[in-house]
Amino acid sequence: MSNLKLLAQSLGLSITTVSRALDGYSDVAPATRERVQAAAQAMNYRPNPAARSLRRRKAEAVAVTLPTEPGRFGPPIFLNMLAACGQRLAEEGLDLMLLPIAGRTGEMDTYRRLLDGRRADAVIVVRTRLEDERVAFLKERGIPFVTHGRTARSEEHAFIDGDGEAGFREAAQMLASLGHRRIAHIAAPQELTFAHFRRKGWRAALNELGASEALEYTAQPTEEGGYEAAQWLLQHSAPPTALLCATDSMAIGALSALKERGFIAGRDIAVIGHDNLPSAAFTDPPLSSMEIAAPDVGRQLAEMLIDRLGGRKPSELQTILPVRQVPRATHGPAN
Amino acid sequence: MSNLKLLAQSLGLSITTVSRALDGYSDVAPATRERVQAAAQAMNYRPNPAARSLRRRKAEAVAVTLPTEPGRFGPPIFLNMLAACGQRLAEEGLDLMLLPIAGRTGEMDTYRRLLDGRRADAVIVVRTRLEDERVAFLKERGIPFVTHGRTARSEEHAFIDGDGEAGFREAAQMLASLGHRRIAHIAAPQELTFAHFRRKGWRAALNELGASEALEYTAQPTEEGGYEAAQWLLQHSAPPTALLCATDSMAIGALSALKERGFIAGRDIAVIGHDNLPSAAFTDPPLSSMEIAAPDVGRQLAEMLIDRLGGRKPSELQTILPVRQVPRATHGPAN
């Protein structure tokens, strides 16, 4: 409603001085600055964001693109993470834009539109794949970005990720120490980075243990996928005694398949998931899981974006967060 | 990168003409228009959004404010709804901004900042309460908005909502027809609109049935809340034979409490939830639930916002979507 011109008039100052006073330049007298600040407060002045970004040639916004295609979208906590991220960004005057994209094909179109149109100064890339063309595109254009999850070329860009590899290795080792020898993995599609690392951790543990066979089944990271995988694994000639699942959603599906066959998880067969979903504590039996040990991934993500926009180098902005085991009742000893 | 000036120069036309040609005004010759369009395409021209909204005095954006306070945020499908909404808005050239807000107090501050700063042309209000100060504020300021969920003064504003009342009435009636007489309700806090209507539907059914008592317990709409509620209800002197839960999350918590007491849902006691969470089909036994019968709530929400921005009256933009029962295995007959 009110703008710099009005403010300047009412103060008997020039627009320039008012602007500089509010921006904290040193070339305005302390007394004037205070006068200006008081008036701005009184008139409830807020700089017009459009005018500001037109002049500054910055959008003052960060975009996160959401692949909507495969129906479901990641763990439910995801929105909370975005909210936390947005909250921190807001403190810096940055808006968080949600950019949904149609299919895998439309994805790059959206990116181009986004960047040709200068609608965002930086981008958050989620649901990263090992070979991710979005990352390639952003790097080529020189747009600052942070990925949520690593890629095959992580050393070249900023990212934040949980150490799924260590988590799964640890979980598999624990299962082994409980006497399990046939520890199967219910994997998510391997082009997804998180799936790749979780599987890798499981494999590493098996290798260390000198396991001869490594039973696994890949499915969609949903309850359906986990159900299907468990069914397949259980009808194997030498069925596994433990199921290490890429996600809690899959683990919940697996639990359902086990129940159908009369197995009791934690007694007849061990099950462990990842994500520590809110409902994980309320499955029957309560699901053993693991989770990123940091309470504020969203905030850290925001912090990295801010640093990146401030010119900090990508190589200094690479965070791998430790994963903590959340043992419950589905991972008893082997029989 | 390229702008109207460059485009105009390369075509030997004025900026005005180029602008009007691209905007489809009738005062530019068809031949010229085509020439301009071709050139724009070739130079990959995109209007600068900041300049455009500065001049048009519109933000070309819609904001949705996310209460982050009570930790968890609504059903997991919520993000998908937002994505669908954003996708439709994008077709109209509108951005979707995520505005996280700290506490209930910070909420109004954020609204003020948002609107004084002209950062959004319209607002989506989620997690509505019956008496919602956000709605009052927006109405007073005359900002177009659509609420996701009704309020006590719904007739005065645009909203989209599921018919939870009918859904819960129907569910209670079905339970009664199965012989249940003590149908308890696990309620969510009644200031939340959805909770109010679901409870209302349950009460209506009980009244129609001439039930003398109406057992209920209110808790947070989480698994923990449902667990706590079920525990309380079961130690009643005349315990219920059916639990009608405000949300699936609560129902999942309730299932866990039942299991602990050795009850089998669907045989010893009936349980029904609402939302049809992805995991509802994989609880043990699979959870009977209900859901909004429309596949595209997000898109409809976007459509209403667009209409509202186009000047359509709120009274014409009020959608109550039917709720469909999703019967599974937790609602057997009474013993």
Added chain:
DNA sequence: TTAGATCTCCAAAACGTTTTGGGAAGTCAA
């Protein structure tokens, strides 16, 4: 043939900031 209507086009003025390049006092040192 001419007055008016119709077609095309355009110069210039916004929109509200930030930033550049000073300018006018006042201060200090010599």
Added chain:
DNA sequence: TTGACTTCCCAAAACGTTTTGGAGATCTAA
């Protein structure tokens, strides 16, 4: 007293659109 520095302020030029208010042609009707 003078010249060089500071200190505090400002006019004007961007930034890239859209919109206003015409101006020249060309066409139409009498």
